[in-house]
Amino acid sequence: MNNDSPISNSIKNSSVLGTKVEKLPTPSLLLDIGIVRSNYASIAKKFENTVCKMRQHGKNLKTPKLALMQIEAGGTVKGVCSAKVSEAEVMVFGGIKDILITNQIVTPDKIIRMCNLSKIADIKVCVDNIKNVQLISEIASTLDATVGVLIEINTNMMRAGVRSIDDALNIVKLINILPNVQFRGIMSHQALSEYQGEKHRKDTAKNVISRCLEYKKAIESEGFPIEIVSSGETFSYDVSPTLAGVTEVEGGTYALMGTVYSYFKEFEVANKLLTTIVNKPDPQTIVCDIGYLSMPKAGDELLQIENLPNVKFKDMYKYHTVFTSSSEISLNIGSKVKLIPNYQDPLIDSWDEFYIIENDVLIEILPIIGRGTFH
Ligand SMILES: Cc1ncc(COP(=O)(O)O)c(C=O)c1O
Numbered sequence: 251m252n253n254d255s256p257i258s259n260s261i262k263n264s265s266v267l268g269t270k271v272e273k274l275p276t277p278s279l280l281l282d283i284g285i286v287r288s289n290y291a292s293i294a295k296k297f298e299n300t301v302c303k304m305r306q307h308g309k310n311l312k313t314p315k316l317a318l319m320q321i322e323a324g325g326t327v328k329g330v331c332s333a334k335v336s337e338a339e340v341m342v343f344g345g346i347k348d349i350l351i352t353n354q355i356v357t358p359d360k361i362i363r364m365c366n367l368s369k370i371a372d373i374k375v376c377v378d379n380i381k382n383v384q385l386i387s388e389i390a391s392t393l394d395a396t397v398g399v400l401i402e403i404n405t406n407m408m409r410a411g412v413r414s415i416d417d418a419l420n421i422v423k424l425i426n427i428l429p430n431v432q433f434r435g436i437m438s439h440q441a442l443s444e445y446q447g448e449k450h451r452k453d454t455a456k457n458v459i460s461r462c463l464e465y466k467k468a469i470e471s472e473g474f475p476i477e478i479v480s481s482g483e484t485f486s487y488d489v490s491p492t493l494a495g496v497t498e499v500e501g502g503t504y505a506l507m508g509t510v511y512s513y514f515k516e517f518e519v520a521n522k523l524l525t526t527i528v529n530k531p532d533p534q535t536i537v538c539d540i541g542y543l544s545m546p547k548a549g550d551e552l553l554q555i556e557n558l559p560n561v562k563f564k565d566m567y568k569y570h571t572v573f574t575s576s577s578e579i580s581l582n583i584g585s586k587v588k589l590i591p592n593y594q595d596p597l598i599d600s601w602d603e604f605y606i607i608e609n610d611v612l613i614e615i616l617p618i619i620g621r622g623t624f625h
Contacts, residue, residue, distance in 0.1 A: 271610040272586050276526040277540035279597075280588065281506070281604040283613070285520035286316065289505055290323040292516040293487075297325030302491035305350060305480060307331040307502030310594045312620035313604075314344020320505065321346070329372070331480075331500045335360045338367060340620035347371040350400065350480060352439065352500065354410060356382055358389060365395035374398035374478070376437050378412050383424055383431060390430035398434040399425050400478060401469075405438045405461040415468045422474050435478030436469070438462040439500065442485040445513055455486030456493065463495050484511060508593040509552045521598070522556065523589040524605075528570070533578040536561070538587065541569040544600050545591065552592030 264275045271280065297303050304326045308317050317330045329348025332338035338349045348371065355364050355375055367373050368390070377383050377399050390397050401418050404411030412418045418436070425433040440458045445451060462481045470476055482490030482499035490499035503511060506521040523545060529537035545553075545566075553563045553571070561579060564572040571589070573579075581587065591597050599621050606614035 265605075265612065265615065267612055267614065269612045271524065271607055271612065274524055274605060274612060276524050276586060277538075277544055278524045278605050279544075279601040279603070280522045280524050281606050281616070282520045282522070283606050283608050285507075285518045286319065286505060287323070289507065289517045289520065290320045293320065293326075293501070293504065294324035296488060296516075297491065300491040302493075302496050303327045303498050304487070305329055305331055305498040305500055306505065307333075307352070307483075307500050308337055308341055308620065309333045310502050310506055310598050312337065312340070312598055312618045313616060314341050314346055315616060316505070317341060317346060318344070327498050331502075335363050335367070336622075337620045338373065339363065342367055342371045342373075344619075349373050350437070350478075350500075351375040352402075352437065352480075354378060354382055354402070356385070358385070361386055361389045362393065365390045365393045365397060368395045368397050372398065374400055374434050376400050376402040376410070377421060378402045378404075378410055378417075380421060380424055383421060383428065387428035387431045394430075396430050396432055399431050400435045400437045400480065401465070403436055403438040403462045403465050405440055405458045405481075407439065407441055411438065412465075415465055418465050418469060419472060422469055422472075426474065433474060435476045435480065435497070436462060436465055437478075437480040437500075439481075440483060440486065442483065443510065445485075451485065452489050455482070455489035459486060459490060459493055459496065463493065466495050484514075484517075503594065506594050506598075508591055509554055510549060510592045519590050521591065521594055521604075523591065523597075525571075525587055525589055527581055527583055527585045527587065530579070530583050534576070535564075535572065535574045536579055536581065536587075538571045538573070538589065539569065540571055540589070541567045543568050544597075545571070545589070546596035546600060548596060549592045554590040556588040556590055558587065 402411040484503040490496045507519040525538035525540045561575045604616040
């Protein structure tokens with residue numbers, strides 16, 4: 251092949267920084283950094299003068315660089331939430347020294363890693379039972395480490411979290427007599443998502459988070475001061491700061507967004523999937539070169555194609571996604587389209603790197619170093 255032919259040039263240049271987005275290989279995971287900055291600026295503004303601050307959840311970023319951008323933009327506690335010890339390690343080694351692990355860490359191998367991490371960063375973990383606290387204290391003592399502990403409160407999910415104030419108090423009392431664990435506060439996660447208008451959203455969030463605040467009152471009235479009340483998520487991010495006592499909100503999705511939260515006008519979707527149309531079996535149907543191996547199925551009906559609102563999701567296979575329209579689709583085989591995902595957590599976890607774009611040009615290839623199913 252001639253080395254200067256259009257085909258060889260396109261092979262050589264396909265992922266070089268400075269490449270225009272339409273020339274990038276597909277499928278690829280794009281991240282529009284200008285939109286991320288704008289989403290972060292909305293948070294910085296909202297939390298500029300509030301007591302409650304954002305503690306961003308890194309579950310959908312999985313890279314410290316993106317979390318540090320929010321910390322630099324402002325409005326945060328200067329720390330993040332991590333779902334797993336491995337994600338906490340990635341954040342700490344990336345330069346973030348204030349971590350809340352929002353789950354229970356119950357096996358000795360991971361508790362050891364968490365304790366080691368607590369020697370170089372402020373590590374806090376959520377607990378909801380006595381045995382777990384005893385084990386953390388025992389291992390932390392052996393390793394000469396100190397781990398901060400928050401009691402997880404079940405407000406509505408019936409997943410993790412203590413179910414009664416008495417249970418919470420028993421754990422707080424135990425933490426206060428055990429060595430190498432330090433009581434720091436309480437946490438609740440609500441996973442609220444059903445949107446029925448602004449009033450309903452805010453009332454729902456307030457009602458549920460208020461249950462967590464009842465625990466704060468009860469624990470403090472027994473003489474145990476609470477430093478941290480960590481409660482709220484994207485759905486309730488602007489409600490938490492209006493509730494006296496909540497010190498931080500655990501927003502995750504707002505950063506990159508998904509069509510699932512399209513009612514928030516202050517946040518836009520920053521992560522999109524660049525795909526090529528590989529089949530057009532009839533004028534109203536197109537098939538893109540991406541499937542559920544790289545875009546896990548989750549509320550697929552919310553998957554959209556940028557600038558093609560009338561083309562709707564029909565079906566998804568391992569390597570293909572089918573879209574249809576009631577009228578003829580103007581694009582043909584070989585055209586590239588951007589898909590707008592509804593929800594990013596499982597999506598981001600399927601990719602090794604973000605293609606960071608600005609003004610539709612590739613400016614960086616950012617490894618998603620915290621991804622994967624390892625813990
Ligand atoms: C414990 C916890 N906090 C906060 C969040 C963030 O939720 P959202 O993505 O809705 O902001 C999650 C999401 O998985 C979570 O599990």
